[in-house]
Amino acid sequence: MNISIHNTFLPHTDAEAALGFYRDLLGFEVRNDVGYNGLRWLTVGPAGDATSIVLHPPVVDPGVTEAERETVLNLMAKGVLAAVTLGTDDLDGLFERLEAGGADIVQEPTDQDYGVRDCAFRDPSGNLVRVNQL
Numbered sequence: 001m002n003i004s005i006h007n008t009f010l011p012h013t014d015a016e017a018a019l020g021f022y023r024d025l026l027g028f029e030v031r032n033d034v035g036y037n038g039l040r041w042l043t044v045g046p047a048g049d050a051t052s053i054v055l056h057p058p059v060v061d062p063g064v065t066e067a068e069r070e071t072v073l074n075l076m077a078k079g080v081l082a083a084v085t086l087g088t089d090d091l092d093g094l095f096e097r098l099e100a101g102g103a104d105i106v107q108e109p110t111d112q113d114y115g116v117r118d119c120a121f122r123d124p125s126g127n128l129v130r131v132n133q134l
Contacts (some may be wrong), residue, residue, distance in 0.1 A: 005051055007043070010082050010127045011058035013073070015040040017124035018055045025101040026086075028053075053084060058125075076126045079106070083128035085118075091133040095119050109133075 012018040015033075022028045022044045031052055032043035039060060045052035058076060059069045075081035088094045091109050098121055099105060106120040106128065117133040 007052045007054050008084055009054045009056055010084060010123070011072075011076055011125060012042070012055040012123075012127075013058065013076065013125045015042060015055070018042060019044075021103070021123050022053065022055070025098060025103065079122045079126045079128040081127070083130065085130040085132060087132045087134045089134050091117060091119060091131060094131060 019030065019042065022042075023030055027046075028044040029047050030042065030044055032041070034041045039057040041057070042055040043052050044055065059072045064072075072081065095105075095109050104122040106122060107118075109117060109119045111117050118130055120128060120130045123129055
């Protein structure tokens with residue numbers, strides 16, 4: 001039996017900024033762009049790979065209070081609500097592209113004590129994105 005990860009979900013606060021980051025800066029393909037009631041859900045992923053990230057509007061449940069909604073948005077802005085780890089065979093090249101594109105850099109490429117070389121940045125909504133050297 002084979003099991004794979006199909007989708008992971010990250011909230012976004014601005015669909016166009018999310019597209020600018022994931023599509024234009026990272027080079028992901030847009031697999032789906034769905035609007036409903038003035039909100040947008042975007043599905044993006046690397047070409048040739050079945051794994052996708054679904055970028056969704058945060059807290060759309062009508063039962064959520066305004067205070068709860070504000071708490072979620074504050075956690076997003078701090079980069080502690082959601083995260084994803086990507087992998088690349090050219091960490092330094094990707095870092096340079098992200099830096100030149102104005103990405104919010106959290107950590108430059110670093111050889112970690114636990115054996116991984118990685119870097120970190122935030123997407124336009126504040127989600128933490130780590131990238132490991134493959």
